[in-house]
Amino acid sequence: MKTMKLLRPLGIAFAAAGTLALGLSLGNSNTTPSLAPPAQAQSSSADLDRAITALRAISTMKANFNQIDRAGNTVAGTMTLKRPGKIRFDYGKDADLLVVSNGKSLYMIDYEVNQVERWPIKSSPLGALLDPNRDVKQFGTLVPTGSSDVLSIDVRDPNKPEFGRINLIFVRKPGAPGGLELTHWVALDAQNHRTTVRLRNHRYGVAVPDSTFTFRDPRRSSRRPG
Template sequence: MDILNRLKATPMRAAIAGALAVAVPAALAVSAAPAAAQSDQLDQVVAALRGITTMKADFTQTDRKGQTVRGVMTMKAPGRIRFEYEKGVNMLIVSNGRSLTLIDYEVAQTQRWPISNSPLGALLDPKRDVKRYGKLISTGNPDVLSIEVKDPKKPEYGTITLIFTRSGDAPGGLKLSSWVALDAQNKRTTVRLSNQRFGVTVPDSAFTYRDPRPAVGRPR
């Protein structure tokens, strides 16, 4: 069975598959901002994302049924990210800057695909996705920015909405606080961040993993 389908079929793990799919919360999808404000604030968001050299945060990931998992997210430029889940969820998601890998230690399987094929590309490659495909969504709060990112030519990648709050201690004055995802099947996943720390020491080894598959017959 495909590892993502297996995840979705497992109650406690269904939310994990949502880290690899994306979305827009109905409450935020009010109206697009004027063109001038759009360009200016999109530039602010891109600057904030580019300003993240390293970041660690606690996360809570919830699927549309309310199933929740927690863990620690680690980012490092360029394009690297790690989702380490709480005890009892024997899985890991890692990006090495080129590809995203889902590792399931329980069944000794891995699945890998290019970052560009994942909604997380909007977070890991802001130069390509946020500026080109992003749209500012009005929140009614000047201290909260919501950016909807989707590629109209590739609807199968879904939509991701990145939500930032103004904060003097974050790069560019904007702190990534959450994102909401809607995949091609209209399944929603929400990831909320807390305890964000910027500029922390993160070794490159954080974006490697132990391959659980038997060495004999393992694809090279």
């Protein structure tokens, strides 16, 4: 099997897993409020605040990732993140796929067929990761995990299920920004396509030039960037 045959459906599911953050960014004043008891609601709100603080405390980060689709197919690569809103998923020099955000738009570049697909960050489930103050705070729900060291936050617009959802998992870790480390997330689109991304070997505060989030447009050249 060619690498691209495995990567492309994974990339599509990951980069375009519904339009979750579009609904999140628009907001909805009719959202039903939580009916949790006051003490529980207060605790949940505090944990949400801690998770948001941890995400916002990351200025730059690199991590290795494994990406798994609903059929169990797995690919690996390196994720690079830089505030505000920049992210890159590099699947290696032999891959024909690149997923990158320049802070405004999220791109999936397919070098095998010389195509580029673009989504505004607001139309990507990554909005919850790249703009945690807006998305996680407004539409995040704490999910019980059975462990005080693990936080699970489900982010979705309950009034717009067609926009999909993303579930962020944090583990308490001294030394990580905000004392929490994002270990993995699961994105689910409106077609029930599930993509799981697991992170390891986190490196914080590394030097990341803005050129990391640029790419050569294959529609203008048939050559893959080196």
